[in-house]
Amino acid sequence: MELRHFYSFVAVAEELNFTKAAKRLQIAQPPVTRHIRDLEAELGVQLFERNSSRVFLTDAGRSFLNEARVVLQHVSQAMEAARQTGGGWAGTVRLGIARGLGDAVSRIMNDYLRLAPRVEIDVRDIPSGFQCDALVDRKIDVGFMRPPINSAQLVSAALFQEQFSVVLRKGSPLAKRKSLEVRDLANQTLLLIDRKMSPGVYDRTLALFRERGVEPKTVSTAALSGDEAGSILVDSGKGIYIAVGKNPIHPAFTDRLITLPLNDSAAVTDVHVVWRRDEQSRTTVDFVRFTRNGFQEKKLSKHDEELDMQSGGLMSSRVTSQSKRYRPKR
Incomplete structure (x- = not known):
């Protein structure tokens, strides 16, 4: 079993279409089909049900998908750690943004990228009501949303209020x-x-x-x-x-x-930044801290201390000076 089998499986499971999965992976379709066939043979179970027009996950496939995502997340974190150790911040942060928050988020994102040009940021439009599941399922790393936050696996911090x-x-x-x-x-x-x-x-x-x-x-x-x-x-x-x-x-x-x-x-609602409580990616923690400092200045709160522990205490000096110069327009 190789990593390429995991990448092909997750792509097909999320797209439920072999052609779209191949396009997403930027490879031809036959290798994707072969990877799935080899994976099913090695596991001894059928991961997908197929007919002439549609593809479905079996119960075994749904169970394997959850673990496969965790494996790929760990691989990504290992690669990111190696890059960071080799000299400078790198990696990818995947953002989920609720409707109407693009202006505020883009200001923070662009300012952060000027400090960390090696970081890749992937942005997805996701309604507030679906972001908690996306975070728990590790489809995104940071959410910008309106409460409630309905999972104990997540941490959030209020950024600002919006008027109705x-x-x-x-x-x-x-x-x-x-x-x-x-x-x-x-x-x-x-x-x-x-x-x-x-x-x-x-x-x-x-x-x-x-x-x-x-x-x-x-x-x-x-x-x-x-x-x-x-x-x-x-x-x-x-x-x-x-x-x-x-x-x-x-x-x-x-x-x-x-x-x-x-x-x-x-007639107001809060806007929160949300991330996983067990987040291990320094780049994600870096971005969250930068975001919070970009919207507000205050003493370290409980969540600030938690972020500092997650990042090994490396973030405070790096972000504070820049956040004092930057205030996104609301």
């Missing part, structure tokens, strides 16, 4: 105001995305209306306000969105829709 806003048509009588209150929305239809996408924002939105004595008519939708489909819903008069983050309107609709702040002290 209202997305509505420019032709609406409410659009003439500079800001809105919850009571102004009593007669509006509220477009609600699936709670799984961002459970914290979903719950806070409904609680806000409830606390202010307003019972809005709600319509469930799979589209976010910044999606083309979501902006179409607002433009066609189907309802309004309570939104968070930057640019909650699709660019094609900025001439027809408007965003107004929701004027309520409780």
Whole structure:
């Protein structure tokens, strides 16, 4: 059993398509098929069910996938440690970013890369509600999301707060105001995305209306306000969105829709950076510490001390001077 067998297996298991797996690995398809066949023969079990159009993981395949990911993570960490020892920080940090946080994250990321040009950063759009699973499954290393954080295997730290806003048509009588209150929305239809996408924002939105004595008519939708489909819903008069983050309107609709702040002290949500409690990668720990110092300056908290222990106490002097010069715009 060789590492290439693990890489091919994980690629096929995640893509559920041999052609896409080969493309991801940048090799031809026949070697991928051969690696899976050899792996199944050596293990003595079938890892995939195949038919003419689809590929499925068997129970044995699902069990093997969890362990294979851990093996490849350990290999990556071993390679990273060797590179670092050989002279300087290197490695890859995989980020998950919730909708509307790209501006804040890109400022931190670009500033960090100026200090650590050998680090590769992979960025993925992942809704807040799915980032905890992605972290636990080691599909990403750091998440930028809105709470809740629902796993004891993860650690998080608040970076800043976002104010809720209202997305509505420019032709609406409410659009003439500079800001809105919850009571102004009593007669509006509220477009609600699936709670799984961002459970914290979903719950806070409904609680806000409830606390202010307003019972809005709600319509469930799979589209976010910044999606083309979501902006179409607002433009066609189907309802309004309570939104968070930057640019909650699709660019094609900025001439027809408007965003107004929701004027309520409780209409806010935190934005957190999240990472694994047992994180061993110095590069990941380095990036998390840099991120935290980029948004706030304070004495070492419990999480700071934990990060310092994870990084062997090497991060404090490296990051502090740069973080004092850098403040991302909110």
